[in-house]
Amino acid sequence: MICRIKHQALANLHMLKLVYYDYYNQFQRLPRQNQGTDELIKQGLLPKTPLDPWKQPYHYILKNNSTHFVICSSGENQTDDHGLGDDLCVTGDVDNALRFFKDKKLLKAL
Numbered sequence: 337m338i339c340r341i342k343h344q345a346l347a348n349l350h351m352l353k354l355v356y357y358d359y360y361n362q363f364q365r366l367p368r369q370n371q372g373t374d375e376l377i378k379q380g381l382l383p384k385t386p387l388d389p390w391k392q393p394y395h396y397i398l399k400n401n402s403t404h405f406v407i408c409s410s411g412e413n414q415t416d417d418h419g420l421g422d423d424l425c426v427t428g429d430v431d432n433a434l435r436f437f438k439d440k441k442l443l444k445a446l
Contacts (some may be wrong), residue, residue, distance in 0.1 A: 341389045342424060345409045348386065349426040352394060352407055355381050360430045366405055372396035388424075403430035 355376055360366050367375035373396060376382040385393050388409035397406040408425040 341412075345388050345390075345411075345424050346426070348388065349394065349407050349409060349424065352386060353426050353428045356396075356405060356407070356428055357430060357433050360403070366398055366403065366430065367396070369396070369398045404428065 352373075356366060359376060359379065359381055362379070373382060373385055373394065377384065387393055388411075390410065390412060392410045395408045395410070397408070399405060405428045406425050407428065408423045411423050
Protein backbone atom coordinates (compact mmCIF):
# COMPACT_ATOMS: atom_id res chain seq x y z
CA MET A 337 0.00 0.00 0.00
CA ILE A 338 2.77 2.46 0.92
CA CYS A 339 4.54 1.76 -2.37
CA ARG A 340 1.38 2.63 -4.31
CA ILE A 341 0.97 5.85 -2.33
CA LYS A 342 4.58 6.85 -3.03
CA HIS A 343 4.07 6.15 -6.74
CA GLN A 344 1.00 8.41 -6.67
CA ALA A 345 3.02 11.17 -4.97
CA LEU A 346 5.75 10.89 -7.61
CA ALA A 347 3.19 10.98 -10.42
CA ASN A 348 1.67 14.12 -8.88
CA LEU A 349 5.12 15.70 -8.57
CA HIS A 350 5.84 15.07 -12.26
CA MET A 351 2.47 16.56 -13.27
CA LEU A 352 3.16 19.61 -11.09
CA LYS A 353 6.56 19.97 -12.75
CA LEU A 354 4.79 20.24 -16.12
CA VAL A 355 2.62 23.04 -14.73
CA TYR A 356 5.78 24.93 -13.73
CA TYR A 357 7.13 24.40 -17.26
CA ASP A 358 3.88 25.79 -18.66
CA TYR A 359 4.19 28.82 -16.37
CA TYR A 360 7.72 29.41 -17.65
CA ASN A 361 6.54 29.06 -21.23
CA GLN A 362 3.91 31.75 -20.66
CA PHE A 363 5.93 34.23 -18.55
CA GLN A 364 9.59 33.45 -19.46
CA ARG A 365 10.43 32.98 -15.81
CA LEU A 366 9.60 30.66 -12.94
CA PRO A 367 7.62 31.79 -9.89
CA ARG A 368 9.75 33.30 -7.14
CA GLN A 369 10.64 31.09 -4.18
CA ASN A 370 8.02 32.73 -1.96
CA GLN A 371 5.30 32.48 -4.64
CA GLY A 372 5.34 28.78 -5.50
CA THR A 373 1.96 27.23 -6.21
CA ASP A 374 0.13 30.40 -5.09
CA GLU A 375 1.39 32.06 -8.28
CA LEU A 376 0.22 29.08 -10.37
CA ILE A 377 -3.25 29.42 -8.84
CA LYS A 378 -3.26 33.20 -9.35
CA GLN A 379 -2.46 32.71 -13.05
CA GLY A 380 -5.19 30.08 -13.46
CA LEU A 381 -2.84 27.14 -14.03
CA LEU A 382 -4.05 25.31 -10.91
CA PRO A 383 -7.52 25.40 -9.34
CA LYS A 384 -6.23 25.10 -5.75
CA THR A 385 -3.16 24.21 -3.71
CA PRO A 386 -2.19 20.65 -4.64
CA LEU A 387 -1.74 18.26 -1.72
CA ASP A 388 0.32 15.10 -1.60
CA PRO A 389 -1.29 11.76 -0.68
CA TRP A 390 -0.64 12.57 3.01
CA LYS A 391 -2.68 15.79 2.65
CA GLN A 392 0.36 18.10 2.87
CA PRO A 393 1.24 20.83 0.35
CA TYR A 394 4.17 20.26 -1.98
CA HIS A 395 7.34 22.31 -1.40
CA TYR A 396 8.78 24.39 -4.23
CA ILE A 397 12.46 25.34 -4.19
CA LEU A 398 13.84 27.66 -6.85
CA LYS A 399 17.55 26.99 -7.33
CA ASN A 400 19.66 30.17 -7.51
CA ASN A 401 16.78 32.17 -9.01
CA SER A 402 17.32 30.37 -12.28
CA THR A 403 15.56 27.90 -14.52
CA HIS A 404 16.19 25.00 -12.12
CA PHE A 405 13.78 24.01 -9.37
CA VAL A 406 12.86 21.18 -7.03
CA ILE A 407 9.39 20.12 -5.92
CA CYS A 408 9.08 17.85 -2.88
CA SER A 409 6.47 15.95 -0.93
CA SER A 410 7.16 15.69 2.80
CA GLY A 411 6.44 11.99 2.54
CA GLU A 412 4.78 9.68 4.99
CA ASN A 413 6.27 11.38 8.08
CA GLN A 414 4.68 14.68 6.91
CA THR A 415 7.84 16.57 7.89
CA ASP A 416 9.84 18.70 5.49
CA ASP A 417 13.25 17.04 5.66
CA HIS A 418 14.58 19.40 2.96
CA GLY A 419 14.73 16.63 0.36
CA LEU A 420 16.14 14.04 2.75
CA GLY A 421 14.53 11.41 4.97
CA ASP A 422 11.38 10.06 3.36
CA ASP A 423 10.82 13.19 1.24
CA LEU A 424 9.99 12.52 -2.41
CA CYS A 425 11.38 15.08 -4.85
CA VAL A 426 11.61 15.79 -8.55
CA THR A 427 13.87 18.32 -10.20
CA GLY A 428 12.96 20.59 -13.04
CA ASP A 429 15.25 22.17 -15.59
CA VAL A 430 13.43 24.51 -17.94
CA ASP A 431 16.33 24.72 -20.38
CA ASN A 432 16.40 20.96 -20.87
CA ALA A 433 12.62 20.76 -21.07
CA LEU A 434 12.49 23.39 -23.80
CA ARG A 435 15.14 21.51 -25.76
CA PHE A 436 13.10 18.33 -25.37
CA PHE A 437 9.83 20.02 -26.38
CA LYS A 438 11.30 21.81 -29.39
CA ASP A 439 7.92 23.26 -30.21
CA LYS A 440 7.05 25.44 -27.20
CA LYS A 441 3.40 25.30 -28.17
CA LEU A 442 3.40 21.68 -27.07
CA LEU A 443 3.87 22.85 -23.48
CA LYS A 444 0.66 24.89 -23.67
CA ALA A 445 -1.23 21.72 -24.55
CA LEU A 446 -0.05 20.12 -21.33
